[in-house]
Structure formats: structure tokens, C-alpha cells
Amino acid sequence: NFGKQEPEHFDAPLYIFSDTATANHTFLHYLANQNNGTYFNLNSLPVKTVLERIGKPSFNLLSITSNEAEVEEVYPAHSRPIQNHILVTGKLFADEATITINYGINQKIAQSHIYHIKKRDAFEDNLLQTFWAQKKIEELMIFSRTNQEALLETSQKYGLVTPQTSLIVLDNLNQYVEHNIPPPPSLPEIRKQYFLIMEERAGKAKNNKEYKVKQILNLWQERIKWWETDFPVTKKNKKEEGEEQEHTHVPKNDIVLPAFRTINVIPVITPLLPATSLSELATSTIIGITVDEIGGPLPGVTITAKSNSGRTIKGFSNALGEFSLPALTKNTYTLKADMKEMVPVEIQAIDVPHNAIVDIGKIQMCHSKLCPPQSQNNLQDFLRDELVYTDSVPGGIPSEIEGGADTTEAYLEMPNRMVAHAMILPQPAMEKANETNIGEPAAETPPIIVLESWNPNTPYIKELKQSPRNKTYDTYLAQQMKYGNSPAFYLNCADFFFKEKENTIALRILSNIAEMELENARLLRVLGYRLEQLGKLELSAAVFEEVLRLRPEEPQSWRDLALVLASLKQYEKAIKLLKHVIMNEWDRFNEIELFALMELNDAIKKAKSAEISDFAIMPQFIKPLDVDLRIVLTWDADITDIDLWVIEPTGEKVFYSNQKSAMGGIISSDFRDGYGPEEYLIKKSQKGTYTIQANYFGTTSLELTGPVVVKADIFTNYGRPNAQHHSLTLRLSTKEDTVTLGHISLPE
Numbered sequence: 086n087f088g089k090q091e092p093e094h095f096d097a098p099l100y101i102f103s104d105t106a107t108a109n110h111t112f113l114h115y116l117a118n119q120n121n122g123t124y125f126n127l128n129s130l131p132v133k134t135v136l137e138r139i140g141k142p143s144f145n146l147l148s149i150t151s152n153e154a155e156v157e158e159v160y161p162a163h164s165r166p167i168q169n170h171i172l173v174t175g176k177l178f179a180d181e182a183t184i185t186i187n188y189g190i191n192q193k194i195a196q197s198h199i200y201h202i203k204k205r206d207a208f209e210d211n212l213l214q215t216f217w218a219q220k221k222i223e224e225l226m227i228f229s230r231t232n233q234e235a236l237l238e239t240s241q242k243y244g245l246v247t248p249q250t251s252l253i254v255l256d257n258l259n260q261y262v263e264h265n266i267p268p269p270p271s272l273p274e275i276r277k278q279y280f281l282i283m284e285e286r287a288g289k290a291k292n293n294k295e296y297k298v299k300q301i302l303n304l305w306q307e308r309i310k311w312w313e314t315d316f317p318v319t320k321k322n323k324k325e326e327g328e329e330q331e332h333t334h335v336p337k338n339d340i341v342l343p344a345f346r347t348i349n350v351i352p353v354i355t356p357l358l359p360a361t362s363l364s365e366l367a368t369s370t371i372i373g374i375t376v377d378e379i380g381g382p383l384p385g386v387t388i389t390a391k392s393n394s395g396r397t398i399k400g401f402s403n404a405l406g407e408f409s410l411p412a413l414t415k416n417t418y419t420l421k422a423d424m425k426e427m428v429p430v431e432i433q434a435i436d437v438p439h440n441a442i443v444d445i446g447k448i449q450m451c452h453s454k455l456c457p458p459q460s461q462n463n464l465q466d467f468l469r470d471e472l473v474y475t476d477s478v479p480g481g482i483p484s485e486i487e488g489g490a491d492t493t494e495a496y497l498e499m500p501n502r503m504v505a506h507a508m509i510l511p512q513p514a515m516e517k518a519n520e521t522n523i524g525e526p527a528a529e530t531p532p533i534i535v536l537e538s539w540n541p542n543t544p545y546i547k548e549l550k551q552s553p554r555n556k557t558y559d560t561y562l563a564q565q566m567k568y569g570n571s572p573a574f575y576l577n578c579a580d581f582f583f584k585e586k587e588n589t590i591a592l593r594i595l596s597n598i599a600e601m602e603l604e605n606a607r608l609l610r611v612l613g614y615r616l617e618q619l620g621k622l623e624l625s626a627a628v629f630e631e632v633l634r635l636r637p638e639e640p641q642s643w644r645d646l647a648l649v650l651a652s653l654k655q656y657e658k659a660i661k662l663l664k665h666v667i668m669n670e671w672d673r674f675n676e677i678e679l680f681a682l683m684e685l686n687d688a689i690k691k692a693k694s695a696e697i698s699d700f701a702i703m704p705q706f707i708k709p710l711d712v713d714l715r716i717v718l719t720w721d722a723d724i725t726d727i728d729l730w731v732i733e734p735t736g737e738k739v740f741y742s743n744q745k746s747a748m749g750g751i752i753s754s755d756f757r758d759g760y761g762p763e764e765y766l767i768k769k770s771q772k773g774t775y776t777i778q779a780n781y782f783g784t785t786s787l788e789l790t791g792p793v794v795v796k797a798d799i800f801t802n803y804g805r806p807n808a809q810h811h812s813l814t815l816r817l818s819t820k821e822d823t824v825t826l827g828h829i830s831l832p833e
Contacts, residue, residue: 110124311751374408716764729777749768
């Protein structure tokens with residue numbers, strides 16, 4: 086149930102024991118015989134017999150050979166042990182034929198018996214056909230997943246019950262139509278009406294398909310029109326520069342980045358008013374801008390000003406990062422900027438005169454992933470000392486920035502083993518980045534991508550962290566006794582061991598998810614996503630194949646498998662699956678076809694590079710759309726609404742009620758029925774920080790009892806040779822919960 090259905094052959098005899106009535110006995114027989122061993126069904130064999138036969142090679146039927154023009158579909162088709170007798174079935178097409186049955190031990194033929202079969206000796210009997218079909222089904226059941234269609238066809242044709250079918254009694258025309266089963270020839274009138282209804286249905290289905298094609302084509306043309314539109318650059322006016330602030334203090338657990346802040350005092354001219362009003366109006370205001378690591382606007386920052394006399398004024402930065410604290414009396418103030426996931430910044434000794442506007446300029450804040458509070462006060466020192474450096478960067482990185490400033494390149498290792506590519510600007514270059522206008526077109530410098538990670542605050546992870554390195558697996562086994570019924574336990578523990586570079590153990594732990602509930606598509610989806618993130622693409626594809634078997638009515642099942650196959654460069658299979666998403670009728674998930682079209686065109690472009698040219702796709706649908714930035718959000722829960730929010734460098738939030746931004750970003754329609762995906766696209770990005778958030782809007786699912794697993798895929802230069810892909814998984818625990826998934830900063 087994890088990975089390939091058939092394991093590799095072993096170098097020693099394999100003995101298999103089972104006392105489970107629901108086991109796949111046919112497959113276990115096959116597996117043991119292929120490895121020169123024996124399968125023991127303990128429900129049908131006495132213990133004494135089992136003990137006597139362990140270790141002794143069995144005498145087997147090895148193979149049956151014949152002329153394929155004379156005989157077809159002979160069963161058994163695989164090796165099996167001989168007990169009292171053996172029955173061989175097949176289809177005879179010639180007047181007579183010869184078959185050879187080979188016997189032996191350990192796959193070596195010891196003797197052969199030849200039999201001559203003549204058609205004139207046969208007799209017609211439906212019971213014999215049914216017996217042959219039963220033997221065929223036994224063989225097909227060895228690999229029931231891959232033989233699913235053949236099993237269904239055989240069982241329906243011969244009226245046999247299999248795990249894929251059930252017995253049904255049909256009494257009238259409506260029931261035959263409902264279950265799409267043709268009436269037997271013994272009911273000619275009902276049979277005639279049935280085929281008339283089916284013909285009418287086929288005509289309606291054809292019309293519906295034509296309508297859908299037109300509908301999807303219209304949506305695709307709208308997408309192409311957006312892609313071909315040039316959006317204006319959104320700029321922000323520069324502030325006049327003045328004297329640099331001299332009174333900067335770093336309190337404990339806070340950090341102040343290298344400041345390029347100016348403080349300007351602007352007198353306020355008030356008109357002549359009655360004396361009673363002058364005291365109310367003769368106040369001052371502190372204004373400024375909050376920016377991130379590279380100078381992009383940072384909205385939603387809490388700004389607090391506290392005077393020496395103890396009075397406190399609080400405000401917030403707006404969408405452009407601007408803030409204003411009015412009604413301040415003449416005094417000396419301490420200003421603090423604070424925001425979740427950002428390191429607080431404090432400025433002391435700000436002298437505010439009477440009746441003035443005090444402009445403190447830019448307050449630059451740093452993400453806590455880059456500058457933990459306990460680190461040194463200088464960001465550049467922290468990055469130099471704490472990051473893992475590398476000489477190779479995907480896609481390349483320039484050795485210099487305009488103005489001669491050297492660059493430092495790094496990989497940020499996150500707790501969930503995701504690696505984020507970062508470019509660190511030394512102080513002169515950082516100063517230059519901070520002085521430029523927000524919203525200008527981004528240059529070719531690789532982006533800074535900071536991804537959040539899931540940090541489970543659980544007892545078992547604490548135990549693992551405290552355990553000696555050589556005892557961590559023993560600790561895991563002990564914790565499994567307490568928490569082994571929770572899928573989150575295996576996900577978190579697997580992450581821990583991957584982080585410790587114990588990949589074999591981590592995969593073993595992760596495989597437990599596949600064994601918890603074999604028919605739980607939701608659990609398998611989570612497992613498939615995690616394997617994909619870890620680069621175990623073949624295992625991931627096998628898991629998504631099982632999800633597709635369980636949930637073929639959901640387009641996400643087809644899409645998930647297609648994307649993994651495309652990553653494996655199996656483009657033809659991937660394109661076929663994506664084409665199914667586009668052309669099939671779905672009861673819900675409107676406009677998921679647009680996602681599939683984006684990914685289909687990307688797969689076609691790569692397939693052409695691999696000299697594959699036959700795609701059988703309408704030419705109107707073939708139009709690769711490359712973009713600077715693509716963000717896709719998916720989740721594991723049905724009938725659950727998770728919303729993708731993207732805050733652009735201008736501060737504009739793009740989400741379900743604001744689907745098109747001024748700078749050209751678009752977001753897909755709101756998926757309220759579960760799974761997603763939701764998507765953000767911008768063809769020509771502008772420099773600054775893009776903040777990615779997920780909002781848990783709500784759920785009506787009765788089966789949803791645990792956190793929702795959210796997966797974000799971030800593509801830069803999507804559809805281009807230098808495309809990069811980052812992925813992360815987080816969990817949302819409560820409704821109306823909003824989490825920041827990451828930040829993408831595009832330097833100049």
C-alpha cells in the first residue's frame with residue numbers, strides 16, 4: 086500500500102503467513118511463488134502442516150505454453166504450488182491444439198506434460214464459461230489496481246461479483262437506465278426503449294460538451310487578453326531627505342536594522358481662532374513609513390508612541406506603509422513599530438515640538454526568519470554568521486549589484502527542510518535599495534523568498550528533540566504507543582527525521598499514513614503532497630494514482646497526478662490527465678479548467694522540447710502564458726473554504742473581493758467547495774514584497790475533525806527556462822484563522 090504494488094525480487098525464499106480473511110490471498114500466493122517460497126493461509130491450514138512445510142521448496146506448476154493462434158487466455162498464468170490436482174482453462178479457437186504444462190522447483194523445470202485438445206470433444210455449457218471467467222478474475226486480482234478496468238468488464242460480462250462490483254437486481258426500465266446496464270435480449274421491448282434513451286442522452290451530452298468548450302474557450306481568451314495587457318508601473322513618491330536620526334536605541338530582544346531614516350520637522354500654520362480652541366489644535370503629529378528588508382511597503386504595522394510623561398498614542402500603517410500619530414503634545418517620545426512575524430523596532434528620544442509635523446521617514450523592519458531577536462543587532466552580521474552558504478544558486482546570480490556592491494548568496498534552511506533561496510545585500514547596496522521608489526519593474530536579480538514553516542508544539546516532538554541522537558528512533562516508537570492514531574503524529578515525526586537527515590527512517594514513518602485508513606483519500610492526498618515536496622516523485626505518483634481510483638469524480642485527483650507525472654517528465658500521460666480536467670463535466674469546482682490550461686500549456690512546451698508533438702488538443706487552447714510570479718494554494722479538506730490573499734508591494738490586497746489589482750495581478754475565482762486550487766498571477770512583477778496569506782473562512786464538512794492541511798506552490802518565472810518552484814505545507818486549526826505563508830521580495 087506504499088510505493089510499487091510489486092516489491093523487488095528477494096535473494097532468499099519468501100514465506101508469507103496470514104490469518105486475515107480479507108487479505109489478498111491471490112497476490113500473496115503470487116509474491117511467495119515468485120520468490121521460491123510459500124504462502125500459508127492460516128485460516129485453511131492446520132499448524133502442523135504449516136510447520137512441516139516451512140523451509141521446504143514446493144513443487145510448482147511453472148508455466149503453460151501453446152500456440153497463440155490456437156489457444157488464448159490460458160489460466161493459471163503464473164506459477165503456483167501443486168497439491169492434489171490442478172485445473173487449466175482457456176479458449177480454443179482451432180479444431181485442435183497442443184498445450185505443454187511445465188512443473189518444477191525453484192523456477193527450474195523438472196518435467197513437462199503434453200496434452201492434445203480437440204474441438205469435437207468439447208460441449209457447450211454456460212457453467213464452463215463462468216468457471217473460466219472466475220479463473221481469469223483470480224489472475225487479474227493479483228494486480229487489482231492496474232487491472233481495474235479488465236476486472237470490471239469481466240465481472241459485468243459474466244455476472245460475477247468482485248471487490249469492484251456488487252450484485253444488483255433490476256426490475257424495470259428506469260433501474261436499467263439509472264445504472265447504465267443494458268437489459269438482456271430476453272426483454273426485447275425494454276431493451277429497445279433503453280437504447281433509445283441512451284441515444285437521446287448521448288445527443289444531450291454532445292451538446293453539453295460543445296457548450297462547455299465554448300465556455301472554457303471564452304475564459305481562456307479573457308486570460309490571454311489579460312496576459313497581453315501592459316499595466317502601468319505603480320509608483321510611490323519619494324520623501325525629502327533630511328538629517329539622519331541620531332537617537333537610536335536597541336532595547337533587549339529587539340533589533341534595529343541599519344537605518345536610513347530622516348526626521349523632518351514641518352511647522353503647522355493654523356488660522357486665527359478663538360483662544361479656547363487654540364489649546365485643542367496646537368498639537369503635533371508623527372508621520373513615517375514602515376518598510377521591509379528591501380524597502381517595500383509594510384502595511385498593518387502597529388505604531389506606538391509613548392511620551393516621557395507616560396501618555397501613549399497608538400496607530401497602524403496603511404496599505405502603502407504610511408502611518409500618522411496625531412494629537413501629540415510637546416514632549417520627548419519613544420516610538421515602537423511591532424508586527425507579527427517581524428522583529429520589533431524601537432526609536433527613542435524623538436523630540437516633538439509644539440504645533441509641528443515630525444516626519445521620521447522610513448522604519449525598516451526585518452522578518453523574524455532572517456533576524457531572530459536573540460541574534461546580533463546587525464542584520465548583515467547575522468546573515469553572515471548563521472546562514473548556510475553555497476557557491477551554486479539555481480538560475481544563477483550576478484556577482485555584483487549596480488554601484489559595485491558585492492552580494493552574498495545563501496540558502497535559508499527552514500525547520501520543515503524546505504530551502505529558500507535568498508540574496509543578501511551588503512550595507513551600501515541595501516541603502517540603495519531602500520532609497521528607490523516602490524513599485525518599479527523588477528530587475529533580473531533573484532528574489533528573496535522567505536517561507537513560513539509548521540512548527541508543531543507537541544509533546545512527542547519535544548521528546549524527540551531531547552533524546553540522544555542514537556536513541557531518537559526508540560523514542561519515536563515509545564511515543565507511537567501514545568499518539569499512533571493521529572496522522573499528524575507521523576507527518577511531524579517524519580519531518581523531524583528528514584531534518585536530521587535520517588531519510589530512510591523518515592520515509593518508513595511517513596508510510597504509516599498509507600496504512601492507517603486505506604480508503605481515506607484525504608489522508609492519501611496529504612501523503613502525496615508531502616512525498617512530492619520531498620522529491621519522492623515516483624512514490625508520490627503511486628499515491629495519487631490511488632487517490633484517483635478512490636475519487637475520480639473530483640478534478641483535483643486528475644490534476645494532482647498530472648502535475649507529479651509532468652515533474653517526472655512523463656509529459657504524454659500528464660497532458661492526457663490535464664485534458665480530462667479541461668474537457669470533462671464536473672458537478673462543482675467551476676473554472677478549475679483555467680488552472681489545467683495553464684499547466685497543460687507548460688507541459689506541452691516541455692514536451693515539445695523532448696521532441697513530443699502529438700497532443701490531440703484544440704489549437705485554440707494552445708497558448709503558453711509565462712508569468713513572473715504564480716502562487717497556487719490547495720488544501721486537503723472537502724466542503725471547506727480556504728482563501729488565498731496576496732498583498733502586493735503597493736499594499737493592495739488581491740483576494741476574492743478584489744480579483745484584479747492596479748499593477749496587473751489577478752486572483753482566481755473563490756473555491757468554496759473544498760480542495761482548491763486558488764491562484765495568483767502577475768505577468769510583469771514590480772519590485773517590493775509580496776506577502777502570501779491563507780484565510781480559513783469556514784467549513785460545512787461533517788467529517789473534518791482535525792486541522793486543514795494547506796499547500797502553497799510558489800513559482801517564479803513560471804513557463805520559462807529559468808523557472809523556480811518552492812513549496813510548503815502548513816496546517817490551519819481554527820475557522821477564521823489567517824496565517825502568513827511567506828514573503829517574496831523582489832529587489833531592484
